[in-house]
Amino acid sequence: MIYLYAIAEGLDGLPEVLGVDGAPLVHGSAAGLDLVLSEHAAGELDASEEAVLAHARVVEALVARSAALLPARFGRGFRDPDALREAIEGRAASLREALAQVRGCVEVGVRVLRPEPAPPPAAESGRAYMEARLAHTEEARELHEPLAALARAATRTVGATPRLLLSGAYLVEPGELDAFRSRVSELEAAHPELTFVTTGPWPPYSFAPGGET
Amino acid sequence: MSTVPERPLEQQITLLELVDRVLNKGVTLTGDITLSVADVDLVYVGLRVLLTTVSTMERLAAE
């Protein structure tokens, strides 16, 4: 099984880290794109903390060595080199587009929590439910849009948990990071009852098409 | 029970964020047309058609 860590452009050699299960990294190529791989026996991989961290470590180390990078999610295995090449060649155009988009950017994550879960409207009227939903949607939009405005691209994850008002991922140019953090501070000040958690910079996991290929 | 010392809360959160990115446990809608579950592309859904229909309906309803 051929295991994929990332698809890159302009990869400047492999980093000196081992992959999942201590497997050595392999530098592959398809459709003119750089692939970072490791080889494993056929079968599934255990998503242990160790394995997930090994994967993350490889992706992290690749950021500094590539002009653009699309991280793969954990568990992207291919039967053989042909299957891998086919998958990449089949999506070469969208992969190049995605690489162009993420080039030079980092991902910043923002989660916003309510102080308590939104009260379940089960006992109330249909109208009360609708009004609560309206307020909820508007609140999330009020938080997401100002941040998305400072990013090259943004995604929102919906339907997370009752307390997570917003889970956003933002593709930010390094020069915009300060402005982005200021914007988060402004939103925090405007919503003192909410908890904001900003994390990053991350490799652009959320902006790789289909996760990766 | 583990004998490994508890990580500080900040590190726990960062680890959870990292795992959430790397594992992508949920379902991703990508490029309007492919639905992936746990990294396996399972279904081609004419989502664009569905969504276009929705927005057309909205527009017609507004007229």
Added chain:
Amino acid sequence: MSDELDRILGVTGSGDLDAVAGELDRLQGAFPRRVNADPEKVEKGLAQLVLTLVELLRQLMERQALRRMEQGNLTDEQIERLGQTFMKLEKRMEELKAEFDLEDGDLNLNLGPLGDLL
């Protein structure tokens, strides 16, 4: 290793990091976990897919209804009926999730470019 786990750029709010960790934990369920394809998991994977589609449609419909409500295009009776229906749907979704042992994170909809629609 501690460098990798040093990603928090900012936290504010009632300093409730425990709550943050708790919510993130909810997204992931049990960890570590196996990434494999035993028969039971295949059925669960199918349920996950179907329920996610249902959840997506529910959110799309709800969004549309909310827009019309904002614009004042719905009668009081319509609003009441829509609200009741969406409440029932939400309740049923919770039941189905429990039945298939699916958690919040399993139906985590990452909308990417479609995010603007919701």
